[in-house]
Amino acid sequence: xxxxxxxxxxxxxxxxxxxxxxxxxxxxxxxxxxxxxxxxxxxxxxxxxxxxxxxxxxxxxxxxxxxxxxxxxxxxxxxxxxxxxxxxxxxxxxxxxxxxxxxxxxxxxxxxxxxxxxxxxxxxxxxxxxxxxxxxxxxxxxxxxxxxxxxxxxxxxxxxxxxxxxxxxxxxxxxxxxxxxxxxxxxxxxxxxxxxxxxxxxxxxxxxxxxxxxxxxxxxxxxxxxxxxxxxxxxxxxxxxxxxxxxxxxxxxxxxxxxxxxxxxxxxxxxxxxxxxxxxxxxxxxxxxxxxxxxxxxxxxxxxxxxxxxxxxxxxxxxxxxxxx
Amino acid sequence: xxxxxxxxxxxxxxxxxxxxxxxxxxxxxxxxxxxxxxxxxxxxxxxxxxxxxxxxxxxxxxxxxxxxxxxxxxxxxxxxxxxxxxxxxxxxxxxxxxxxxxxxxxxxxxxxxxxxxxxxxxxxxxxxxxxxxxxxxxxxxxxxxxxxxxxxxxxxxxxxxxxxxxxxxxxxxxxxxxxxxxxxxxxxxxxxxxxxxxxxxxxxxxxxxxxxxxxxxxxxxxxxxxxxxxxxxxxxxxxxxxxxxxxxxxxxxxxxxxxxxxxxxxxxxxxxxxxxxxxxxxxxxxxxxxxxxxxxxxxxxxxxxxxxxxxxxxxxxxxxxxxxxxxxxxxxxxxxxxxxxxxxxxxxxxxxxxxxxxxxxxxxxxxxxxxxxxxxxxxxxxxx
Numbered sequence: 084x085x086x087x088x089x090x091x092x093x094x095x096x097x098x099x100x101x102x103x104x105x106x107x108x109x110x111x112x113x114x115x116x117x118x119x120x121x122x123x124x125x126x127x128x129x130x131x132x133x134x135x136x137x138x139x140x141x142x143x144x145x146x147x148x149x150x151x152x153x154x155x156x157x158x159x160x161x162x163x164x165x166x167x168x169x170x171x172x173x174x175x176x177x178x179x180x181x182x183x184x185x186x187x188x189x190x191x192x193x194x195x196x197x198x199x200x201x202x203x204x205x206x207x208x209x210x211x212x213x214x215x216x217x218x219x220x221x222x223x224x225x226x227x228x229x230x231x232x233x234x235x236x237x238x239x240x241x242x243x244x245x246x247x248x249x250x251x252x253x254x255x256x257x258x259x260x261x262x263x264x265x266x267x268x269x270x271x272x273x274x275x276x277x278x279x280x281x282x283x284x285x286x287x288x289x290x291x292x293x294x295x296x297x298x299x300x301x302x303x304x305x306x307x308x309x310x311x312x313x314x315x316x317x318x319x320x321x322x323x324x325x326x327x328x329x330x331x332x333x334x335x336x337x338x339x340x341x342x343x344x345x346x347x348x349x350x351x352x353x354x355x356x357x358x359x360x361x362x363x364x365x366x367x368x369x370x371x372x373x374x375x376x377x378x379x380x381x382x383x384x385x386x387x388x389x390x391x392x393x394x395x396x397x398x399x400x401x402x403x404x405x406x407x408x
Numbered sequence: 409x410x411x412x413x414x415x416x417x418x419x420x421x422x423x424x425x426x427x428x429x430x431x432x433x434x435x436x437x438x439x440x441x442x443x444x445x446x447x448x449x450x451x452x453x454x455x456x457x458x459x460x461x462x463x464x465x466x467x468x469x470x471x472x473x474x475x476x477x478x479x480x481x482x483x484x485x486x487x488x489x490x491x492x493x494x495x496x497x498x499x500x501x502x503x504x505x506x507x508x509x510x511x512x513x514x515x516x517x518x519x520x521x522x523x524x525x526x527x528x529x530x531x532x533x534x535x536x537x538x539x540x541x542x543x544x545x546x547x548x549x550x551x552x553x554x555x556x557x558x559x560x561x562x563x564x565x566x567x568x569x570x571x572x573x574x575x576x577x578x579x580x581x582x583x584x585x586x587x588x589x590x591x592x593x594x595x596x597x598x599x600x601x602x603x604x605x606x607x608x609x610x611x612x613x614x615x616x617x618x619x620x621x622x623x624x625x626x627x628x629x630x631x632x633x634x635x636x637x638x639x640x641x642x643x644x645x646x647x648x649x650x651x652x653x654x655x656x657x658x659x660x661x662x663x664x665x666x667x668x669x670x671x672x673x674x675x676x677x678x679x680x681x682x683x684x685x686x687x688x689x690x691x692x693x694x695x696x697x698x699x700x701x702x703x704x705x706x707x708x709x710x711x712x713x714x715x716x717x718x719x720x721x722x723x724x725x726x727x728x729x730x731x732x733x734x735x736x737x738x739x740x741x742x743x744x745x746x747x748x749x750x751x752x753x754x755x756x757x758x759x760x761x762x763x764x765x766x767x768x769x770x771x772x773x774x775x776x777x778x779x780x781x782x783x784x785x786x787x788x789x790x791x792x
Contacts, residue, residue, distance in 0.1 A: 090744030095782075290742045341753060348741055348748065357738060360751065364725060365669045367415030369753050371725065373775070374737065376718060376748035376782075394778035401771030402753070405420070408767075 091294040092349045095377030097389040102299055102379055111184070111305040113214070113312075119184035120212065127384070130158065130191035138163040139198055146231045149223040153211070157228060158187060160194055160205040165240050172245035172274070172407045173204045175232050177225045179252030179381070181282065181301070181309030183213050190251070193384065200400050201407070204241050206232050210257070214312035218328040226261045226270075233271035245407055247275040251381060252301065253309070255281025259330035259359070262339050275341045275406040277399065280352050280380055281359070284331035285310045285324045289354035299350055301380035306351055331355055336362045341369035343402045345395055347378025373398050416673040417726045420754030426763030427756050430679045439684040444562050444593070444691065451563045458485065461570035467491065468577045475610035477603045479595065483588035484607060485566055486618070487573045492547050494581045549621035551784045552583040554608050554640070558631030558758070560661065560680070560688035561592050561600055569633060579777070580784055583618050585611050589636070593691040598702040601639035605649065608640055612650035624784055626654040630758060631680065632688070634660025638707035638736070641716050652717040654783040659723045659757055660733055663708035664689040664698055668731035678727065680757040685728050708732055714743035720779045721747060722772060724755025750775050
C-alpha cells in the first residue's frame with residue numbers, strides 16, 4: 084500500500100474555509116520567505132491593538148544573546164496592576180513560522196488571550212531565522228532567552244519555579260528542544276513545555292506528512308523547504324539530524340518537564356506529535372495529548388471562533404492550572 | 409508476567425484520593441478466573457438501582473423494552489426527556505457540572521441497592537411505553553445514543569451506565585438506550601458485541617416510534633463499553649447496518665494481545681491493571697495465545713479501520729488502555745477517517761467519572777461536551 088495514496092483526514096466544517104482560502108495563496112518558496120517576516124508582514128493584529136482596554140502593559144527589551152552572538156529582542160507582557168512584591172507564573176513564548184518566517188508580534192493574540200485567563204507574565208522572544216542563520220542559531224537564541232528569563236525572574240516579578248516554555252509550530256519544536264537542552268546541560272528547571280502543533284520531526288516519514296501534501300495551512304512542501312533551510316540539504320531529512328533541531332531525533336525522552344501536546348488531526352504534524360507523547364509515556368514521563376478532529380495546522384490562530392478552538396483553549400487552561408497549582 | 413514492569417507515568421496528584429476510593433470500593437480483590445463471581449457481586453452491590461440514579465432527575469423518564477438478539481431476548485432501558493418538546497437548546501446544565509458529565513456515574517454506596525432488590529426498585533422508574541406521548545409527532549426528532557456499560561466484558565449490568573445515559577438525556581435531549589448484553593465467560597467471543605449490535609438494530613427499527621433522528625444515532629461506552637462501541641461500529645460498517653453518526657470510546661478496552669508499553673507499566677498497580685485485563689480477555693477468548701479472534705470482539709484486531717463513523721477517544725495517560733487507544737485513533741487517521749483523541753496526564757482508568765471535581769476531569773467533561781455538540785449538530789456546538 085503506497086503511503087501517497089492515503090486520503091487526508093477531512094477538515095472540520097468551520098476550518099474548511101481557512102483551508103480553501105490558503106489554497107488560493109501562492110505556496111511558500113525560498114524567494115517568498117523574506118516577505119513573510121517582521122512586524123509589518125503580520126496578518127494578525129498587533130499587541131498594542133489587542134491590549135486596548137485591557138490591564139496589560141507591554142515592554143520592549145533587548146537582552147544578551149548566546150555567547151558571541153547578537154542580542155535578543157523580547158516583548159514582555161505584564162498585568163498593569165502588578166505589585167512589586169508579586170511573583171507570577173510565566174509563559175516564555177517562542178513564535179512559529181517554520182524557523183524561517185514570522186515574528187514574535189504575530190502571536191500576541193495567543194498570549195493576550197492566555198493573560199485574560201491566567202494571571203501570568205509573558206516573555207515573547209525573537210530569534211535568528213534560517214536559511215541566513217541555520218541550526219543551531221535559533222535554538223541557541225531561544226535557550227539563551229529562557230536562561231535569562233529564569234535568572235531575571237525576580238526583576239520580571241516572576242516565580243522562577245513556574246516558568247512554562249511554549250510555542251506553536253516551529254515555536255513548539257524550539258520549546259521541546261530547549262527542554263532537552265536544559266535537561267542535558269543541567270540548566271534551569273522549567274515547570275512545563277506547552278507544545279502547540281509542534282514541528283519536531285525532520286524526516287517527513289509519517290502518514291500525516293504524506294496526507295497533507297499540497298494541502299492545508301502548512302503543507303508538506305513548506306515543511307520540507309523549512310527543514311532544508313534549517314539543516315542544509317544533506318541533513319534536511321536525515322535520521323542523523325541533531326535532536327536540538329528536530330527533537331524527534333532525541334534517543335532519550337526521559338527526565339523532561341511535563342509536556343502538553345496539542346495538534347490538529349488534519350495536519351502534517353499529527354503523527355510526529357502523537358509519537359512524541361507516546362515516547363514520553365513509554366519512559367514513565369508526563370505528557371498530555373489532545374488531537375482535535377478536523378483541525379488544520381494552527382487552527383486556533385486561523386479560526387479563533389471555531390468550536391474546536393474554544394474547546395482546545397479550555398484544555399490548555401486546564402493543564403496550565405494544574406501545572407501552576 | 410515474564411517481562412519486568414516498566415516505570416509507570418505518575419498519577420495526577422489531584423486524582424490520588426479517587427484512585428484509592430476506586431480501588432477499595434470496586435477492586436478490593438483482583439480479578440482472576442476464580443474471583444469473577446465475587447467481583448460481580450461486589451459491583452452489583454454498589455451499582456445504584458435505576459430509581460436511585462433517576463432521583464433528582466425529574467426531566468428524565470425511563471421505560472423497559474426488549475430486543476430480539478441472536479441468543480434470545482435482550483433487556484433494554486430507554487431513557488428520554490419526560491417533556492417531549494425538550495430540545496438541547498433548552499438545556500441549562502453546564503458540562504462542567506460533574507453531575508451532568510458523560511461518563512460512568514460514580515456509584516454512591518449510600519444509594520446502592522443489593523442486586524436482588526434492584527429489579528423491584530426498577531419498576532418505580534418505569535413508564536409504560538407510549539404513555540404521555542401526545543404531540544410526539546409535532547416535536548423535532550431527537551438524537552439517540554446506544555449506551556454500553558463497562559465491566560471488562562465479565563462484570564456489571566446496564567444500570568452501571570445509567571448516569572451516562574441520564575446525562576445525555578438532560579444535556580442533549582437525547583434518547584439513551586441502555587443494553588443488557590450477555591457477559592463472558594458464559595457467553596464468550598463475540599456474543600457480547602452481537603447483543604449490543606442487536607440493540608442498535610432495535611433502535612434503528614424503532615426510530616420512528618421513539619421519534620429518533622436516524623441520522624444522529626451514536627454508540628457510546630466506557631472501558632469494555634468503549635471496546636463494544638468500537639465493535640458495534642465495525643459490525644454496522646461490515647454488515648450494512650444502521651448508519652452511525654459517531655462512536656464515543658471512553659478509555660476503551662480494544663486489544664486482547666497485552667503487548668503495549670502501557671500494559672507493562674500498570675502491572676500490579678492502579679485500577680484495572682494488567683492482571684485484571686488479562687483475566688477478562690481470557691474469559692472472552694480462552695487461553696493464550698488467543699486464536700481466531702473476531703475483530704468485533706477485539707476491535708484492535710481489525711485490519712481495516714476505514715469507513716467508520718467519527719470517533720471520540722478519551723483515555724488516561726496512566727492506565728493499561730492508553731497505548732491501544734492512541735494506536736486505534738492513529739490507525740483511523742491513517743485511513744483518512746475522523747477521530748479526536750484526548751490523553752489526560754496522570755489519569756487512571758475511568759478517572760473522570762470517579763474524580764469529577766478534579767481539574768483534569770472537568771476539562772475532560774468540556775472536551776467531551778464539545779464533541780457531542782459537534783457530532784449531534786446542536787446549537788452551533790457551543791456549550792450550554
